[in-house]
Amino acid sequence: MNAASTTISSRLAEIAGPSNVVADPAQLGAYEICGKIPGAAARPGSSEEATEIVKFAAAEKLAIVPTGARTKLGMGLPPRQYDLALDMTRLDRVVAYDPGDLTLSVEPGTPLRRLEGVLAGHRQFLPLDVPFMNRATAGGTIASGVDSPLRQFYGTARDYVLGMEFVTGDGMAAKSGGRVVKNVAGYDLHKVMIGALGTLSVITKINFRTFPLPGAMRTFVAGFSSAERALDLRHRVARSPLRPLTAEILSPRAAELLSSAVAAQIEPGPMPPGALSKEQWAVMASFGGTGKVLERSELELRRMAEDAGAAGIIALGDDRVPFAFGRTREFVPIALESSAAATILKLGVLPTRMRQVLDAAAKAADAAELRWAALVRGLGVIYLALLPSEENQEALGRVVRAANDILAECAALGGNAAIPWCPAAWKSLLPVWGLDRGDFEQMRKLKKVFDPHGILAPGRFAGGI
């Protein structure tokens, strides 16, 4: 350890206490991002301590990456500089929960699993069924911007995060929004924190709107011989009066992955045997409500599935698997585990263009001789996993070719694309944040306002922000 890092560690120890500073290189490996290991990690116990640490880092020009359970540090680009991991897991308190007001305030290190328990006591929940659910924290979930199958009905975090407190890159504690379900006072600064990967601020508190749990839930799976037919059912449901909580489409290989031994390693485990066929495209839709609502939903769905040419439809409604979509939620972790060099594209497209994008993706992946799997959120978001069996130059070349083709095709069809996950060594050769955007200059200026010294997760975001 050199003199400089000793000084840094001792200053961090003054702020957070010696037991909350990690300086041992062996332990620091846990904070690795894309092969980079920080010089130190600190675990503040309060937002005041977090603020002090950011102030210190700003003065010393130390680059900080805020971390939670560290399940999604692989997203985005590698940080240009990484001196200090700001481990927020000690800030794990539920600051306030008012079930009657449908509001919840939590510190960022609070595990989502614990919140689930707190809310369930009042028959409420947060519609954040996100990947890595078993470990994910509220802060990491919001900062990474991952979505949930439940967005079909409940929207994404931007629709139910009511306000935030955060520390900007010059060590200033600030806030926006509030703790009521309706509020237009001041600018919605918290919206830009969602998915910013910690490049604008260190989040110290998040205010959520909570939702009542549906009385009962049931999931249905319909098998189809083609993507076209599966999408046809999606379109029929969208035109119908049904209000599914989730509506997803799985490619045959996605179905296979979710039923595989790899899925068995990841909570909540694989799909029940026989639920999915690895020869078929599947539509998986969940409904909530009373018995009568579920009966009617099932009746209508079966009729529409039949009209769309379903090979079969089954209900996963029994009590043992009430949250069948909990399995599609883990599609990304399962895909990452199932290949040495899984590269996952996220494509946002208009629902009517999903078929063309899926066709183009399949064509490009097949041409590059890559195994692929697709999980489609019915609203128009495609997770496409390219699954080379090895991580080497040759596989990289094929992945780059396929990814570039798919991104170009997606853009031509008016869609958005990014590559949130791929091997760290490949990031510099893949368009991780997608193609150039016209509003990038405004984003760069915004970054300058929130982080004037450029110390917050520098380089991880779009355009090297």
Add this chain to the structure above:
Amino acid sequence: MNSRLLHDLKKLLGRDGVLHKPEDLMLYEYDGSVEVARPNCVLFPRTAEEVMGIVRLANRHLMPLVGRGAGTGLSGGAIARQGGIITSFARMNRILEIDAENQRARVQPGVVNSDLSVAVEHLGLHFAPDPSSQKACTIGGNVSENSGGPHTLAYGVTTNHVLALEVVLPTGELLHLGSGALDAPGYDLTGLFVGSEGTFGLITEITVKLTRLPEATKTLLAVYESVDDATETVVEITARGITPAACEMLDGWTIRAVEDYVHAGFPLDCAAILLIEVDGLREAAEYEGAEVAEVCRLHRAREVRVARDARERDLLWKGRKNAFGAVGRLSPTYYTQDGVIPRTKLPATLRRISEIGQKYGFAIGNIFHAGDGNLHPIILFDARDQQQFRNAVAASDEIIQFCIEVGGSITGEHGVGMEKDRLMPLLFSEADLNLMRSVRDVFNPAGLLNPAKIFPTPKGCGEIHVRPAPEPATASGPAPA
């Protein structure tokens, strides 16, 4: 105003695209709030290119620039506080594209809110945000103010329905934010722009989500002898896992004012009514309607009426949506607040509002979105009397102070504008406000666009404006959501 600028503006927009005579400008001194300020001119562009041309000229002549939709706003957002140019979007009122399959629409900012819903009704769709002024207010204005409405509890406010924007920045550049397709990579600038109250840019095109109309709707009217019983009903409905599409409350005083004018069939001798709507699948609406009725009765509702058909439903809603117009008949002037409270604090808040009314000697009516705790107390006064005006503002400030004390906000859907700017420090620290100012400067660096809004500015007492009283016989006041 500067004759060179006037000449250039007329060249850009044509003679009929520019108003500058005092008698023409008078109409644009107001919006739906109690504030007044006269612009130097009002412009009517037809295209984004013309808007860019206006911005270039405003920059050259250092003229403040304010966007304006229908002028129904309730916080002075569309008033040229420091004079200058008002850019009216009245002529940019075309629906550019309806994409029913993808449930999207692309519109110009001057499209009237309810016109879009009417245009897509035959497709089984609607534009969900429905401020009470929806027959007049524009979608551009809704986006700028992040407007709400009675149906926001289940359907969300404007920001939840905006996917993409085309904007002209005060620096003159045209910018596209977001996209019709979901999840554009990068910071959510669209989300930041919505509700920025016209201080970031002039919106020239909006892509919105369209929502499927529910298969069935149940509208219930519950009549109470006590306000507390009504508020407890609201809390218990959620405790039962039901999120009503709408949940509105009117107090007895307001009911009598409304009934006299609208004849919606509201009982005249009660303390409060709840207007509750549930919707969705037939089976869901049936079940939730029955549950809600049961909860109302459990909390001592004297009567629970269920609208039997669309006509009865429309009549009940007419009573609600025209309430402010009805109240406007009773007094030369009224002042509406927009505070938000955690809704479990409703009983205490209503008691406090009544005390404040007594203290200042005002009648204060209460109409509010009970489901989300968004209050609209209406203070009746005579603005011709300076002392009454000051007292009305003081009473209103006390109400807002209380909202903040119980954990609420100063505005739920009307915006801060020039009406509540001085209240912002009650919610936000100097650091918060400075950060927000810096964010504004990213888009609006010279402060040319909608100056002196949102943020507190030092001002002397002499600056309080008094709106000339409307004729009581014709007053049909602005309609808050």
